[in-house]
Amino acid sequence: MDLDKLREATRAQMPDKRWKHTLGVVDTAIALAVRYGGHTEKAELAALLHDYSKAWATDRMETIIREQSLPADLLVYDKDLWHAHVGAWAVASEHGIADEEVLDAIRYHTSGREGMTLLDKIVCLADYIEPGRDFPGVDDIRKLAESSLEEALVEAFGSTIKVLVKRGKRIFPETVAARNDLIMQTK
Numbered sequence: 001m002d003l004d005k006l007r008e009a010t011r012a013q014m015p016d017k018r019w020k021h022t023l024g025v026v027d028t029a030i031a032l033a034v035r036y037g038g039h040t041e042k043a044e045l046a047a048l049l050h051d052y053s054k055a056w057a058t059d060r061m062e063t064i065i066r067e068q069s070l071p072a073d074l075l076v077y078d079k080d081l082w083h084a085h086v087g088a089w090a091v092a093s094e095h096g097i098a099d100e101e102v103l104d105a106i107r108y109h110t111s112g113r114e115g116m117t118l119l120d121k122i123v124c125l126a127d128y129i130e131p132g133r134d135f136p137g138v139d140d141i142r143k144l145a146e147s148s149l150e151e152a153l154v155e156a157f158g159s160t161i162k163v164l165v166k167r168g169k170r171i172f173p174e175t176v177a178a179r180n181d182l183i184m185q186t187k
């Protein structure tokens with residue numbers, strides 16, 4: 001697989017701002033993989049591709065979720081969740097990415113899931129704390145990321161859940177399950 005070609009293909013899916021975010025996630029994911037003994041090449045690949053479908057039209061994503069039998073319950077939760085599952089399908093079908101660990105890290109980078117793998121955690125957390133991110137509490141999460149992936153992710157999902165509750169939105173059950181499971185892992 002040619003990483004430079006994948007870089008160009010990924011860059012072509014998104015506006016410059018999202019590409020800059022992607023490069024931040026790549027650097028952060030590699031750093032987290034080094035710190036926590038993760039697979040640096042897989043972390044780099046999953047981070048590069050994690051938002052592959054982020055800028056795709058909602059209709060296009062909805063069609064793919066239906067036609068490719070991706071989890072249908074996604075459709076009754078926030079649209080922001082869709083690009084993760086659609087992206088994993090897209091990089092597999094368009095670029096032949098077949099590494100299930102990498103595909104899972106892309107698939108679950110937004111929602112999280114119960115039983116997150118080390119690679120899932122690295123990519124999901126890198127997405128929250130890459131240098132371009134600026135939301136209330138991000139520096140606390142960056143600090144926690146220096147000592148515990150799990151504690152940092154509990155804070156990160158907690159922050160997302162609070163925002164969703166404040167906006168009156170539904171919460172995808174996998175996110176709650178992910179946070180509950182991560183809390184167990186910190187005890």
Ligand code: DGI
Nearest residue numbers: 051054078080081109110111160170171172175
């Ligand atoms: O794609 P990014 O913007 O880089 O980040 P992301 O893939 O983590 O998307 C995060 C967005 O998804 C964030 O604005 C919150 C939104 N979202 C909506 N419903 C849910 C959700 N995130 C989680 N974890 N769980 C939800 O139920």
Ligand code: FE
Nearest residue numbers: 050051054110
């Ligand atoms: Fe994303």
Ligand code: FE
Nearest residue numbers: 109110127128
């Ligand atoms: Fe995320």
Ligand code: FE
Nearest residue numbers: 025050051127
């Ligand atoms: Fe992202």
